[in-house]
Structure formats: C-alpha cells, structure tokens
Amino acid sequence: MATSEELHKRRVEAVAxxxxxxxPAYVDRAGGGTITDVDGREWIDFxxxxxVTNVGNSAPRVVEAVRAQVERFTHTCFMVAxxxxxxxxxxxxxxxxxxxxxxxxxxxxxxxxxxENAVKIARHATGRPAVVVFxxxxxxxxxxTMALTAKNMPYKHRFGPFAGEVYRVPMSYPLxxxxxxxxxxxxxxxxxxxxxxxxxxxxxxxIEPIQGEGGFVVPAQGFLPALREWATAAGVVxxxxxxxxxxxxxxxxxxxxxxxxxxDLITLAKGIAGGLPLAAVxxxxxxxxxxxxxxxxxxxxxxxxxxxxxxxxxxTMRELDLAAAARRIGAVMVERLRVIAAxxxxxxxxxxxxxxxxxxxxVPGTLTxxxxxxxxxxxxxxxxxxxxxxxxxxxxxLRFLPPLVISDDELGRGLDILAAAFG
Ligand code: PLZ
Numbered sequence: 001m002a003t004s005e006e007l008h009k010r011r012v013e014a015v016a017x018x019x020x021x022x023x024p025a026y027v028d029r030a031g032g033g034t035i036t037d038v039d040g041r042e043w044i045d046f047x048x049x050x051x052v053t054n055v056g057n058s059a060p061r062v063v064e065a066v067r068a069q070v071e072r073f074t075h076t077c078f079m080v081a082x083x084x085x086x087x088x089x090x091x092x093x094x095x096x097x098x099x100x101x102x103x104x105x106x107x108x109x110x111x112x113x114x115x116e117n118a119v120k121i122a123r124h125a126t127g128r129p130a131v132v133v134f135x136x137x138x139x140x141x142x143x144x145t146m147a148l149t150a151k152n153m154p155y156k157h158r159f160g161p162f163a164g165e166v167y168r169v170p171m172s173y174p175l176x177x178x179x180x181x182x183x184x185x186x187x188x189x190x191x192x193x194x195x196x197x198x199x200x201x202x203x204x205x206x207i208e209p210i211q212g213e214g215g216f217v218v219p220a221q222g223f224l225p226a227l228r229e230w231a232t233a234a235g236v237v238x239x240x241x242x243x244x245x246x247x248x249x250x251x252x253x254x255x256x257x258x259x260x261x262x263x264d265l266i267t268l269a270k271g272i273a274g275g276l277p278l279a280a281v282x283x284x285x286x287x288x289x290x291x292x293x294x295x296x297x298x299x300x301x302x303x304x305x306x307x308x309x310x311x312x313x314x315x316t317m318r319e320l321d322l323a324a325a326a327r328r329i330g331a332v333m334v335e336r337l338r339v340i341a342a343x344x345x346x347x348x349x350x351x352x353x354x355x356x357x358x359x360x361x362x363v364p365g366t367l368t369x370x371x372x373x374x375x376x377x378x379x380x381x382x383x384x385x386x387x388x389x390x391x392x393x394x395x396x397x398l399r400f401l402p403p404l405v406i407s408d409d410e411l412g413r414g415l416d417i418l419a420a421a422f423g
Contacts, residue, residue, distance in 0.1 A: 001028070001038050020154075022047070022389060023382050030057035033406030033414070035387060043387040044414035048403045050389065051212070051244045051356070054271040055316040056405035062274040065312035069305050076304070078107070079297045085307035092314055093282040096253055099262035104288035107280050107302030111243040111269035112140025114279035115206070117296060118265045119144060121281060122204035122237035125290035130202045132193055132236075134171040136214030136393050139206065139241055148206060150214060151393050167197045171211065172219035175349050175360060176367065182222025190230050199234040204265075209255035212244035215392030216358035216399050218351050224261045231264075237287060239265045243279070244356075247271030248317050248404055251327040251354030258353065274313040278306035322404040326354035329402060329411060333357050336415040337400075344422050346373055358399040360392070369394030380421035386414050 002010075007026040025037035035043045035057075048054060055062065069085070078086050090105035097103065108114050119131055131148065133139070139148040141155060147162035149155050156162070169192045170177070172185035180188070193202060209224060211217040231238040240263035245255035249271060256263055265283030272278050277300075281288070316322070334350060337359060341347035345364035352358050361374040374396045381388045391397045402411060 004037050004039050032056055033403055033410035043385050044410050046388045046400045046402050046414055048401045051249055051401045052270045053275050054247050054404045055274045055313045056403045059274050059316050061312040061316050062309050065308040066305055069308035077299055078302045083304055085304055086302040089307045089310045093280055097266050097282050098254060098256050102285040103282055104285045105280050105282040106296050108298060109277050109300050110279055112142045112145040114267040114269055114281050115139045116144050118239045118267050118281045119204060121287055121291055125287040126203045128201055128203040129165040130167055130197050132167050132169060132202055132205045134207055136171050136211050136217055138213035169193055172223040173217050174220050182220035183226050185220055186223050186226030202236045204237040204239050205231050206239045208241045210245050213391050215397040216352050225259050228261050237264045241267045243267055243269045248322040248326050249354060249356050252323055273306050273310040276306040276309040278310050325404045329355040332411060340419055340422050355402055355404055358397050361396045369396035371395035374398060377421050381417055384417045386417040
C-alpha cells in the first residue's frame with residue numbers, strides 16, 4: 001500500500017489546491033472513536049467527519065443495510081421510479097423532528113442543497129423575497145448558500161457576485177455581546193429586520209440553533225423562542241438549520257428541542273445517514289406542499305443506498321440511545337475542558353451542548369481572538385494523535401465532535417492529548 005507521504009505527493013499533482021485537508025494522513029480504516037492511516041498511525045477522532053459519523057464509521061447496521069441495498073438496485077431516480085426507503089426516511093423524519101403538526105419531507109444530497117430548497121419552499125409558500133440570516137452563520141458553499149454564509153475567507157473570497165435578497169442581523173453571542181439576555185438580543189435583531197427589510201418582505205428567517213462553522217456559538221436562553229414567536233406573528237417561515245446540530249449530537253435528537261422551539265422547516269444532513277450523502281428538508285405540510293409537482297427534486301436526491309443507510313443510522317441512534325450517549329460524553333468532556341480552562345488564561349470560554357463542545361482562545365486578559373495560538377494547539381493535538389478541528393469567524397475556536405459511539409478509553413486518551421497540547 002502507498003504511504004501517506006506518497007499519496008500526498010500524488011494528491012498535490014491531481015487534486016485542486018482549493019480543496020484542503022486538516023491532516024496530511026490518508027485513511028486506511030476508521031471505526032468507533034479512531035481513524036487509522038495507511039502507515040498504521042492511529043488518531044483519536046474528535047471530528048466525526050465534521051459531525052457526520054454520529055453512529056461511528058462503518059456502523060454495523062449501516063454496513064448491512066448498504067450491502068443489502070446495493071445488491072437489489074443502486075439507482076432508479078425517485079422522480080422516475082420511486083421506492084419505499086425514500087418514503088420511509090420521510091416518515092421517520094416527520095415523526096422525529098419537533099412539532100406535532102402534519103409534516104412532509106423532501107430528500108437531497110448535501111446540506112447546502114437542503115438549505116437552498118428550504119429557501120425555495122419558503123419563498124414559494126409566502127410569495128416574499130427576503131431571507132434573514134445571522135452574523136457568523138454558515139449554510140454552505142453554493143451560490144445562494146455563500147450569500148447566506150457570513151465569513152469571507154475561505155468561503156466567499158472572490159467567488160461573488162452572490163445571490164440577492166439576503167439580510168444579515170446580529171446573533172446572540174454571550175461572550176462577545178456583553179452577555180445580552182436572549183430576549184434583548186432577539187429584540188435587537190428583530191428591530192433591524194423590521195426597519196431595514198420590513199417583516200412583510202421576509203420569506204424566511206434561517207438560523208443554526210447552535211452555530212457550527214461560525215464558532216459553536218450558543219445563543220443566550222430565550223433568543224430562539226423570541227425569534228420563533230416573532231416569526232409566527234409576522235408570517236415569516238422559521239427555518240432551523242440543524243445540519244450540524246442534528247441527530248443526537250447535542251444530547252437531543254435536534255438542538256431546537258432544548259428550548260421547545262418548533263421550526264416551520266428544518267434542514268438536515270450530515271448525521272442523517274452515517275456518512276452517506278443525504279440531506280432533507282422537513283416541515284409543515286402546508287408549506288412543503290405549496291410547491292407545484294416537479295418544483296423540487298434532483299437526480300440523486302434520496303438515493304436508495306443513502307436512504308438505506310439513513311434508516312439504519314436512525315435505528316442505531318434509537319437502539320444505542322445516542323442522545324443519552326452525547327449527554328454522557330459531553331459531561332465527561334466539559335469537566336476536563338473546564339480544568340484545562342481554569343489553568344490556562346488563553347481559554348475565554350468552554351461552551352456547547354452534548355457532544356458538540358468548544359473552547360474559544362484569546363489573548364489572555366482580553367477578548368482579542370488568538371487564531372495563531374488556536375492553530376498551534378490544534379497542530380500539537382494532530383502531532384500527538386488527536387484529530388481536532390477549529391472554527392469561528394476569527395479562527396480562534398477549538399471544536400470537539402467525537403462520534404457518539406466513542407469508547408470511554410478513547411475519549412479519555414483524546415482528552416489527555418488535548419490537555420498535554422495546552423501544556
Ligand atoms: N449548514 C449548519 O454545518 C456544513 C462545512 C465544511 P454541506 N458544515 C461543514 C466546509 O468547510 O465545507 C453545513 C453546516 C450547516 C449547512 C452546511 C452545508 O452542508 O453538506 O457541506 O453542503
């Protein structure tokens with residue numbers, strides 16, 4: 001087998017430079033809480049493929065379901081010749097997502113595509129053009145979703161012009177907004193929408209209940225419910241982007257449940273199918289069914305192999321109670337992260353929920369972001385065999401997203417490496 005070094009040389013000659021990788025090691029296999037490269041080096045996995053392999057890599061049920069499906073048929077296109085698994089995934093999403101009202105779902109390939117479709121549905125159903133998004137938001141890399149995403153480098157730089165009718169308002173970011181309470185922070189955002197956009201022009205308000213790429217920003221309590229309430233009164237479609245937070249990651253099936261918020265539409269992807277590409281929009285039947293027949297779709301959306309994997313993943317989440325696992329992992333991690341933070345003035349805050357946790361790194365005694373220190377700590381983790389990711393508008397947030405099937409031993413070893421990297 002080629003070594004990671006050899007593969008890296010080939011990659012540089014073959015793969016576009018614009019596609020980056022966190023570590024220069026090439027994967028041979030992965031499972032549980034570890035990734036092993038082609039040289040036999042092992043990493044503890046605190047990334048889960050960016051919050052995707054919540055059920056773990058090659059989870060037994062997923063492997064079995066995919067194998068069985070691939071032998072029956074690989075693709076017919078649901079828009080041409082439909083099949084049961086697509087319907088079954090939609091039934092399950094309708095039942096699992098918050099809100100006891102009647103729902104419908106539609107399936108797509110990527111998170112960005114789900115977000116694009118949620119916007120299409122909201123615009124079609126309301127007849128209004130505007131979409132409201134938040135500071136630090138991340139919603140994807142396609143043209144519309146770049147417009148919805150806040151951060152310029154690396155996501156938007158020189159890729160414009162971007163789609164129009166997108167308006168950005170402040171996020172509740174307790175560390176950086178002076179600790180505004182949720183209601184006050186929401187009132188600030190709502191006033192801006194009403195004065196600068198006009199509620200009657202707004203089709204959708206789109207928000208990550210806990211921001212992902214933007215820095216694992218957890219809004220103050222009450223922020224999401226206040227926005228939900230305003231959206232209802234204003235006839236605005238409340239869209240929760242649960243692409244990173246969904247499927248047990250935060251200790252509930254969906255992060256919105258924490259404050260009892262019921263979105264009109266939810267965008268889903270990542271954790272839905274144990275690593276196979278699948279995404280969904282799930283929401284109120286009246287909105288979803290407003291769109292004319294043929295208005296939604298795509299060649300691969302709800303591919304039968306991905307649907308089989310999704311059914312197996314959701315079954316695994318139920319069977320192993322991965323929401324409880326996320327809470328347990330989170331409790332173990334928070335304790336260790338707080339100890340690290342107490343001994344290191346560069347850590348401004350430990351935050352997150354369940355197994356979606358982060359540390360924001362600053363110049364000691366200030367709130368000035370320190371992306372260099374963040375990168376150095378992250379690099380030390382990688383060198384010592386822990387795969388961590390960074391995020392945040394300022395590049396100064398270390399984030400932790402272990403698979404929800406990580407063993408206690410692997411979790412402990414990962415946290416030991418992290419503690420030593422702060423050393
Ligand atoms: N919405 C909340 O987190 C994907 C992107 C990584 P896709 N986040 C990881 C990168 O650098 O490209 C994401 C997300 C939220 C939408 C998306 C987009 O999902 O499946 O990557 O299109």
